[in-house]
Amino acid sequence: xxxxxxxxxxxxxxxxxxxxxILGQRLCEMCSNGPFLEEDxxxxxxxxxxxxxxxxxxxxxxxxxxKGLSADDYAxxxxxxxYFSIKLVEQPNTDFAWVIARQYLHDVYVKEIFTQLLSSKIxxxxxxxxxxxxxxxxxxxHARDWMFRLGIGTPESNxxxxxxVDHLFKYAGELFAFDSIDKKFLSDxxxxxxxxKSAVALxxxxxxxxxPEIHKIYMRDYREGFHSEYLGHILSxxxxxxxxxxxxxx
Amino acid sequence: xxxxxxFGHLWELLSQIPDPEIPVINLVELGVIRKIEExxxxxxxxxxxxxxxxxxxxxxxxxxxxxxxxxxxxxxxVELVSQLHPVWTTDWLTEETKAKxxxxxxxxxxxxxxxxxxxxxxxxDTRMISAFGSTPCQALYSCNKxxxxxxxxxxx
Ligand SMILES: [Zn+2]
Numbered sequence: 001x002x003x004x005x006x007x008x009x010x011x012x013x014x015x016x017x018x019x020x021x022i023l024g025q026r027l028c029e030m031c032s033n034g035p036f037l038e039e040d041x042x043x044x045x046x047x048x049x050x051x052x053x054x055x056x057x058x059x060x061x062x063x064x065x066x067k068g069l070s071a072d073d074y075a076x077x078x079x080x081x082x083y084f085s086i087k088l089v090e091q092p093n094t095d096f097a098w099v100i101a102r103q104y105l106h107d108v109y110v111k112e113i114f115t116q117l118l119s120s121k122i123x124x125x126x127x128x129x130x131x132x133x134x135x136x137x138x139x140x141x142h143a144r145d146w147m148f149r150l151g152i153g154t155p156e157s158n159x160x161x162x163x164x165v166d167h168l169f170k171y172a173g174e175l176f177a178f179d180s181i182d183k184k185f186l187s188d189x190x191x192x193x194x195x196x197k198s199a200v201a202l203x204x205x206x207x208x209x210x211x212p213e214i215h216k217i218y219m220r221d222y223r224e225g226f227h228s229e230y231l232g233h234i235l236s237x238x239x240x241x242x243x244x245x246x247x248x249x250x
Numbered sequence: 251x252x253x254x255x256x257f258g259h260l261w262e263l264l265s266q267i268p269d270p271e272i273p274v275i276n277l278v279e280l281g282v283i284r285k286i287e288e289x290x291x292x293x294x295x296x297x298x299x300x301x302x303x304x305x306x307x308x309x310x311x312x313x314x315x316x317x318x319x320x321x322x323x324x325x326x327x328v329e330l331v332s333q334l335h336p337v338w339t340t341d342w343l344t345e346e347t348k349a350k351x352x353x354x355x356x357x358x359x360x361x362x363x364x365x366x367x368x369x370x371x372x373x374x375d376t377r378m379i380s381a382f383g384s385t386p387c388q389a390l391y392s393c394n395k396x397x398x399x400x401x402x403x404x405x406x
Contacts, residue, residue, distance in 0.1 A: 038390065052309075124335070135304065
């Protein structure tokens, strides 16, 4: 049975929740595959933060919707078209530069969003935002440091970071194609877009990476449940156990 | 943190529960237990918990340990309330708790992660190896003086 999300406030929050959930799942794939031990632990720690954040958001969504569903129901019992993650975070762990560039572009975006949500009319959203902003600082600093190290490291690391950024920027246009729901719950969409663009431009310039153009979206929007080809595969792995053994408990 | 005077016996019970990841300190010292209310008319205890990190994997275990401890001591009807705000902060760790951490080999949180002391030789000439450690609340450090590695409890 399809799980629909009916209230606008919840429809807005589920975009954030799904984005954090899917990036968390992507980073889980890096567990035991990091380039060295400390980095492996770092990526797994960041994955935990993302999944914990998604869980808190799903709990809030459940409270708003009032249908008695759990965070697990939202994470594990929705299909691809019922997910609302940004395409950027669905992109694969092609190499370490992709992992870092994806994280960096995401962190700047989400930081801007949660900063605006600090003034949310819903106390719990404002409270969670304060918590998220504290936690995300570590991830953001980590990703930005690596942007510099890869960008100005060696010709090879620079080449790889440039390739990752070139690919990931194809999904940047979608971030700013705000619809009426975004406009309702974000306090200043222009500020969000400008904030992201100026922070990213500064980092790319310092990292000696050419900034690709941000194209208008030529893919259908994640806000309507359209995704890149990767999401189905991510969900099939992530949801396998709860779907094969419904109501399994730890 | 300031412990409520009321329901002292319950605070005492919960302070017997070690943090599952950093067992040298207990849940009360960690500051995750924010409020305890006993409602004798409903024969019920309500405990408000604030998680350290939203993704802390010990969250569920905290709850189980609390329920177990109270159940063993005759409190069968316990409600746990999770509260994110005000957000948990390492400011809630008392000086005694910080001293305890240092003694047990974990460098305690300091303002803005600035002056970080080696728990082995007490030198403050230390460097960060990784901002992410064995648990979400710790970072990996190394001492420039005695060369030993150690965990630092991140300021948060
Ligand atoms: Zn030392």
